[in-house]
Amino acid sequence: MINVTINLICTRKPGTLSRLIRDIKLFGLIYNSHDIEYKENNSLITVHGAGELNCTREKLMEVLNHLPEVISIMAVTIIQDGQEIEQFETRNSNELMHSTDQLTPAILLTAEKRLAEILGPIANYLVETAAMSSSNTGELFHLLAEELNSDSERKDFLSIIES
Numbered sequence: 288m289i290n291v292t293i294n295l296i297c298t299r300k301p302g303t304l305s306r307l308i309r310d311i312k313l314f315g316l317i318y319n320s321h322d323i324e325y326k327e328n329n330s331l332i333t334v335h336g337a338g339e340l341n342c343t344r345e346k347l348m349e350v351l352n353h354l355p356e357v358i359s360i361m362a363v364t365i366i367q368d369g370q371e372i373e374q375f376e377t378r379n380s381n382e383l384m385h386s387t388d389q390l391t392p393a394i395l396l397t398a399e400k401r402l403a404e405i406l407g408p409i410a411n412y413l414v415e416t417a418a419m420s421s422s423n424t425g426e427l428f429h430l431l432a433e434e435l436n437s438d439s440e441r442k443d444f445l446s447i448i449e450s
Contacts, residue, residue: 289339291335291364294363296361297356298329314347315342315391315393383448386428388423398417399414413431428448
């Protein structure tokens with residue numbers, strides 16, 4: 288289990304915190320708590336999450352930097368086994384998965400990334416919808432493969448699943 292604390296200076300735009308809470312789920316984290324300190328023109332937001340972080344610190348910061356509400360990142364602290372860590376291993380998006388694996392945030396993110404390469408931004412919606420009626424990785428990927436137009440796209444998409 289990894290604990291992550293993200294300290295940001297953000298605009299005071301409504302919905303910023305909600306977006307941050309939603310977006311940390313994409314990184315395999317579950318929202319724990321937050322603190323907000325309002326300044327005249329911006330807000331200092333600290334978000335705490337925990338889980339199986341499925342991206343590098345650099346990728347996390349890159350995504351946060353691209354959020355329109357984020358003015359700057361003050362700090363990203365990653366704690367594992369009681370110690371702050373700089374480097375950690377993440378799941379490779381091309382690593383084979385077993386069809387019987389339970390659904391995890393990392394698997395959902397992998398499915399979304401692979402599907403987005405083919406279908407674009409609608410992948411997020413399709414993965415969320417398919418996950419509600421899937422009990423394992425194999426079911427999820429086969430449901431998503433039905434959304435693809437050609438047999439070659441389906442074969443390539445399903446190639447990550449090990450039977």
